[in-house]
Amino acid sequence: MGKGKPFLEVLSSAIHEDYRFPFLEVFAFLYGLGTFVFASFGVTITATGATNQVTATANEVVAYGAVSSILSLPLSIFIILVFKNIAYGLGSDLEKGIIQTYFSYPLRRRGILTAKLLSALGVALLLFLGIQISGLYILAPDIILPQLGTVLLTYAASLSYPLLIAGIMLLLTLKLRRGGISLVVGLVLYFAMSIVSGIATIFAIVTETPLSLQIISAISPSIVLTQYYGGTLGNFWAPAFSEVLLYTGVSYVIVAFVFVLGYTYFSRRLNL
Amino acid sequence: MKRWTNVLGRGGTVLIAISLALLLVSLIPQINLGTSAGRMPVLPEQVFATGSRVLTPQQGFQVKVTVEGTINVYLLEVGSEEPYSESMLFADAAELQEFLEANPNLIIWDYNLEDGYFERYYAPTKVMNATLVFYNPSSADAILDYEVTLTSTVAPGEKVRNIAYWAAPIGIILALPWLLNMWKQRKQS
Numbered sequence: 001m002g003k004g005k006p007f008l009e010v011l012s013s014a015i016h017e018d019y020r021f022p023f024l025e026v027f028a029f030l031y032g033l034g035t036f037v038f039a040s041f042g043v044t045i046t047a048t049g050a051t052n053q054v055t056a057t058a059n060e061v062v063a064y065g066a067v068s069s070i071l072s073l074p075l076s077i078f079i080i081l082v083f084k085n086i087a088y089g090l091g092s093d094l095e096k097g098i099i100q101t102y103f104s105y106p107l108r109r110r111g112i113l114t115a116k117l118l119s120a121l122g123v124a125l126l127l128f129l130g131i132q133i134s135g136l137y138i139l140a141p142d143i144i145l146p147q148l149g150t151v152l153l154t155y156a157a158s159l160s161y162p163l164l165i166a167g168i169m170l171l172l173t174l175k176l177r178r179g180g181i182s183l184v185v186g187l188v189l190y191f192a193m194s195i196v197s198g199i200a201t202i203f204a205i206v207t208e209t210p211l212s213l214q215i216i217s218a219i220s221p222s223i224v225l226t227q228y229y230g231g232t233l234g235n236f237w238a239p240a241f242s243e244v245l246l247y248t249g250v251s252y253v254i255v256a257f258v259f260v261l262g263y264t265y266f267s268r269r270l271n272l
Numbered sequence: 273m274k275r276w277t278n279v280l281g282r283g284g285t286v287l288i289a290i291s292l293a294l295l296l297v298s299l300i301p302q303i304n305l306g307t308s309a310g311r312m313p314v315l316p317e318q319v320f321a322t323g324s325r326v327l328t329p330q331q332g333f334q335v336k337v338t339v340e341g342t343i344n345v346y347l348l349e350v351g352s353e354e355p356y357s358e359s360m361l362f363a364d365a366a367e368l369q370e371f372l373e374a375n376p377n378l379i380i381w382d383y384n385l386e387d388g389y390f391e392r393y394y395a396p397t398k399v400m401n402a403t404l405v406f407y408n409p410s411s412a413d414a415i416l417d418y419e420v421t422l423t424s425t426v427a428p429g430e431k432v433r434n435i436a437y438w439a440a441p442i443g444i445i446l447a448l449p450w451l452l453n454m455w456k457q458r459k460q461s
Contacts, residue, residue: 012275024282025289032293036427037300041328041399062399131290138435139427140329142398 006105010112014119017093018085024127027081031128034074035135041066041143063147064229066140067154070132078128079162083186085120086169091179109267117259121166129155153248154225160251161220165189167258174265193220201233210237214247219254221247274453281450287443294436302332302425309419314343314408317365322404322420329428332395333402334421339385341414346372346405347381347394368407384409395428 042065093099093116102112133151136144144151165186172182197220200212213233217224224247227233239247314320327333337345348371362368372379380402383390396402408414 012278016278019282021282022285022289025285028286029289029293032290033296036294036297036432039330039426041330059398127286138431140397142396143329 006107007111007115010102010105010107010115011118014089014116015123018089018119019123023081027077027124028127028131030077031074031131032135034077035070035132036139038070038072038074039066039136039139040069041140042069059143059147060150061229063143063150064154064225066136066143067151068158068226070136071154071158074128074132075158075162078124079165079190081124082121082162082166083169083183085124086166087173087179087183087186089120089179090116090170091173091177091182094173094177109270110263113263113266117170121163125159153244154222156252157221157225157244157248160248160255161193161222162190163255164219164251164258167255167262170262171258171265174262174270197223204236205234208234208236213237217247218250221251224248277449277453280446281453282447284443284446284448284450287439288447291436291440291443294432294439297427298429298433298436300426302423302429305331305422305424307419307421311415311417314341314406314414314416316408316411316413318408319362319365319368320406320416321362324401324403325422326399327396327402328399329395329397330425332393332423332425333404334393334419334423335391335404336419336421337385337390337406338388338417339390339414340387340417341412342408342410343385343414343416344407344409345381345383345385345390346379346407347392348375348403348405349378349380349396349400362405365407365409368405395425 042062090099093102099112103109105112132155133144136151168189169182169186172185173179176182197213197216200216200223203212204210213223213227214237221244223233224239224244227237228239228241228244231238308322312320325333333347335345335347337343346368362371372382380394381392394402404420406416406418
């Protein structure tokens with residue numbers, strides 16, 4: 001038996017467990033609804049007959065604003081799904097001894113974890129991005145197609161921090177061999193970021209130096225992206241596009257490092 | 273075989289769920305942001321423009337026009353980054369013709385009406401300025417009765433509804449074998 005078949009076996013079993021009917025359908029419905037309900041194109045029309053005001057001046061800013069608007073609640077729904085999959089999916093597999101059964105398969109440990117993560121993260125990401133980008137295309141093809149780079153960069157920057165938390169949760173779940181605590185930690189970390197970024201913004205405004213925001217941007221590059229496209233955080237920081245790419249790149253290096261730690265722990269240290 | 277039935281079946285149920293969401297979105301009624309209406313004579317070679325409006329993909333432009341005489345109706349698209357917005361109120365027919373010849377890509381509507389009724393709806397696919405222009409090309413006076421309504425919607429209703437109408441049957445066809453399989457299994461157990 002080749003390695004492909006056991007891998008598919010683990011993957012299909014993980015997908016079956018993570019997306020029991022009608023979980024996947026409910027999330028698809030919520031993503032679909034949320035994409036249209038929360039979409040906004042950043043233009044204010046005052047009143048008929050009065051002067052119209054365009055708050056967005058460039059197509060890039062409009063595309064960024066549209067993606068940011070549809071990310072608001074659907075991103076939280078996506079995070080709930082991913083956290084549930086990692087904490088409860090992997091956690092319960094560890095608790096029930098299902099992972100031990102997988103270890104008897106002719107498959108390397110990293111193959112087993114890849115299959116589990118493909119199900120927990122990959123399928124969720126595919127569903128989320130597929131529905132959101134298609135929805136945006138239905139709404140405004142002439143904004144989305146020419147600005148596809150901006151759209152993808154906005155998604156990359158916005159998903160970086162949730163993926164980092166997912167990596168931390170993976171490590172915690174593997175270490176504790178149960179998902180409850182890691183789920184709580186994940187949720188606390190996710191909501192803590194809004195508080196921390198708020199404090200960092202106040203600190204940056206008071207001191208008129210962007211250092212605190214730059215530090216936060218290394219793990220949550222959506223902050224530098226907001227400043228690049230909107231400049232809403234103040235005049236003291238005008239990041240260049242290369243800076244946005246740098247922070248996004250650094251954040252994904254950190255995410256990759258956390259996942260590599262998870263893989264290393266799962267492959268070498270996890271004794272069941 | 274069974275694995276493929278599962279994959280296609282779940283794909284089908286996801287399609288049905290998305291169709292339901294789209295149908296629900298298409299049922300959200302549009303909001304009337306305001307209406308401007310008027311009845312006025314348009315002299316020979318006279319140009320009358322309603323002024324530029326900023327439209328987004330979630331806004332539409334409903335136009336109802338009744339004409340006595342001959343009137344050309346133009347809807348001109350000028351992107352928010354284009355430098356034409358200041359000169360959109362054309363001083364005379366020559367200026368309008370010059371603009372139309374120079375910018376054929378910015379003409380969305382170009383209709384010639386003779387003693388008739390005209391009703392159209394326009395929703396852009398990007399953020400843009402739109403200007404409605406009436407022009408009397410004849411040598412006789414014309415009477416123009418118009419009503420322009422600016423609407424706001426969550427999504428382009430017809431487009432979203434059409435996608436839902438296509439996706440739902442495909443989803444049902446894909447999901448049917450899987451649902452039947454599930455039903456049989458439950459019956460056996």
